[in-house]
Amino acid sequence: MGTDLHHPASFRDPSGFIFKRDGQVYRQINRGYADKWKAVVESGFFESAVENKWLLPFEDVDDAGLTQDAAKVIKPEQLLYVSYAYEWCFSQLKDAALLTLDLAALALDHGVTLKDASAYNVQFHRGRPVFIDTLSFEPYVPDVPWVAYQQFCRHFLAPLALAALVDISLLKLMQVHIDGIPLKLASRLLPARTRFDFGLMSHIHLHARGTEQVAGESHGPSPKLPLTGFKALLMNLRSTIEKLKWEPKGTEWGDYYLDTNYTNDAMSAKRDLVSAFLNQASSGVCYDLGANTGEFSRLAAEKGFEVLACDMDPATVEKCYRWTRQSGETRITPQLVDLSQPSPAIGWANRERESFTERANGSVMMALALIHHLAIGNNVPLADIAQFFRSISPCAIVEWVPREDSQVQRLLASREDVFPSYTWEGFEAAFSPFFTISRAVQIGDSCRTLVLLQSK
Amino acid sequence: MLTQFVCYLDAGTGSLVIQTVIAGVLTAGFYLRTRLTTLFKKPQ
Numbered sequence: 001m002g003t004d005l006h007h008p009a010s011f012r013d014p015s016g017f018i019f020k021r022d023g024q025v026y027r028q029i030n031r032g033y034a035d036k037w038k039a040v041v042e043s044g045f046f047e048s049a050v051e052n053k054w055l056l057p058f059e060d061v062d063d064a065g066l067t068q069d070a071a072k073v074i075k076p077e078q079l080l081y082v083s084y085a086y087e088w089c090f091s092q093l094k095d096a097a098l099l100t101l102d103l104a105a106l107a108l109d110h111g112v113t114l115k116d117a118s119a120y121n122v123q124f125h126r127g128r129p130v131f132i133d134t135l136s137f138e139p140y141v142p143d144v145p146w147v148a149y150q151q152f153c154r155h156f157l158a159p160l161a162l163a164a165l166v167d168i169s170l171l172k173l174m175q176v177h178i179d180g181i182p183l184k185l186a187s188r189l190l191p192a193r194t195r196f197d198f199g200l201m202s203h204i205h206l207h208a209r210g211t212e213q214v215a216g217e218s219h220g221p222s223p224k225l226p227l228t229g230f231k232a233l234l235m236n237l238r239s240t241i242e243k244l245k246w247e248p249k250g251t252e253w254g255d256y257y258l259d260t261n262y263t264n265d266a267m268s269a270k271r272d273l274v275s276a277f278l279n280q281a282s283s284g285v286c287y288d289l290g291a292n293t294g295e296f297s298r299l300a301a302e303k304g305f306e307v308l309a310c311d312m313d314p315a316t317v318e319k320c321y322r323w324t325r326q327s328g329e330t331r332i333t334p335q336l337v338d339l340s341q342p343s344p345a346i347g348w349a350n351r352e353r354e355s356f357t358e359r360a361n362g363s364v365m366m367a368l369a370l371i372h373h374l375a376i377g378n379n380v381p382l383a384d385i386a387q388f389f390r391s392i393s394p395c396a397i398v399e400w401v402p403r404e405d406s407q408v409q410r411l412l413a414s415r416e417d418v419f420p421s422y423t424w425e426g427f428e429a430a431f432s433p434f435f436t437i438s439r440a441v442q443i444g445d446s447c448r449t450l451v452l453l454q455s456k
Numbered sequence: 457m458l459t460q461f462v463c464y465l466d467a468g469t470g471s472l473v474i475q476t477v478i479a480g481v482l483t484a485g486f487y488l489r490t491r492l493t494t495l496f497k498k499p500q
Contacts, residue, residue, distance in 0.1 A: 150471035202478045210474035223472050229479030236482050 008351035015135040019066045027074050034071035036138045045110035054103050056132045080306045081285055082359050085119035086175035087335045089317040090163050090246040096122040096129045097156035101238045103131055113140040117148035119155040127330030145225040153203050154180025162189055164244040168314045178347050183208035199240025248315035261406045269444035277397045277452045278303050284363030287392050290370035294320035301331035312338035340378040362393030372401040375422055376411045382430035390434040394455035400427055401448050
């Protein structure tokens with residue numbers, strides 16, 4: 001039993017929890033929820049939801065569970081990696097919101113209700129959003145309002161509206177407000193014209209005022225929500241979210257590939273080298289750090305890697321995600337991460353949502369045209385970069401961008417050069433405690449070097 | 457009593473009330489639109 005671990009994020013719902021055993025994730029269903037679980041299973045909802053690829057498939061397993069309260073244990077299909085709502089681009093959050101509403105509507109059709117509409121119940125798995133919390137459903141009770149309504153508005157509608165109508169960077173508010181953006185705050189930040197939009201007026205502004213005024217009053221007649229009203233509410237939320245749009249333009253990195261110092265020959269040589277180096281890495285998850293729109297993530301995906309394409313720019317991540325959806329690429333998941341301050345561990349006891357590095361499970365990572373931005377753009381010592389890369393994966397493909405490169409000169413143009421150790425020798429010395437340099441090949445028609453590093 | 461709606465998460469008293477109001481307006485609007493469409497439907 002030494003390897004059994006109750007997942008630190010799975011403690012709120014008394015219906016059950018997830019736990020890890022020998023590296024595999026299981027979900028325990030507690031006795032108190034067993035009858036509801038049985039009713040939901042018998043409704044046929046799970047079959048429909050899994051068939052639509054909206055719900056993570058699971059199977060019953062013969063397991064005693066982790067506590068004496070266990071009525072049943074199921075094993076969900078294992079996720080390849082975990083990302084959180086504050087690491088998603090606009091369209092990822094929007095797709096997750098629409099998935100949640102579609103699931104809630106499908107549930108009603110089967111006499112079931114969605115009781116938990118948290119954005120953390122959605123993960124990106126094999127190229128699409130999928131709902132992971134099988135215990136978030138229970139039999140529908142006629143006329144009972146949607147208990148997850150406010151949660152849905154805080155986790156999805158408020159951040160999407162703020163991103164679309166105020167500023168895309170406000171998506172990061174989700175990192176500060178782990179249970180979704182308070183509606184009162186969203187109402188204050190949204191422009192006045194949103195009061196003339198029925199959806200935003202009612203689900204954000206009126207909702208915020210109503211929550212404020214009625215808070216704490218628990219007496220009085222019970223509000224009733226007939227099934228037709230429940231469905232109308234879901235439909236209106238869906239049309240309100242569908243109308244919210246954001247176009248990826250005007251950011252620093254959105255057109256990066258139009259502004260590089262690479263010749264066509266050099267780019268081609270780089271592709272060949274990256275391809276050859278990837279052949280020497282173990283299969284599994286590839287972290288493409290500073291992926292931009294995913295040019296090289298596609299190369300890794302073609303070679304069979306499951307790719308987490310990380311970038312700090314909302315526009316490039318958005319473009320990458322749109323491309324994966326349009327092309328049907330299922331091996332690439334874009335993720336919005338600023339590597340100079342990767343997502344920290346947050347939530348109760350700093351354990352509910354793991355940090356970026358705690359979740360890292362790469363078999364290989366790529367840092368192409370990135371190291372100068374970290375070392376010179378962010379003053380991070382090369383040794384610290386090496387240590388960080390080692391925490392991501394045991395194998396790394398790094399593009400060394402020397403001081404004489406025009407992009408480095410551009411970074412140095414407006415600042416004092418306080419980077420005497422930013423040299424090839426300095427690179428070797430900084431990385432040698434963590435990695436062995438397996439190969440180092442100069443990229444043809446360029447002054448840069450592609451380096452294959454294997455952990456020591 | 458609102459306690460019958462109590463979930464392990466706080467649904468928010470105001471949220472429960474406000475959604476019934478919004479749903480009521482939406483349902484009434486849908487009903488009205490359907491009636492008007494029927495009334496002004498051109499005879500075939």
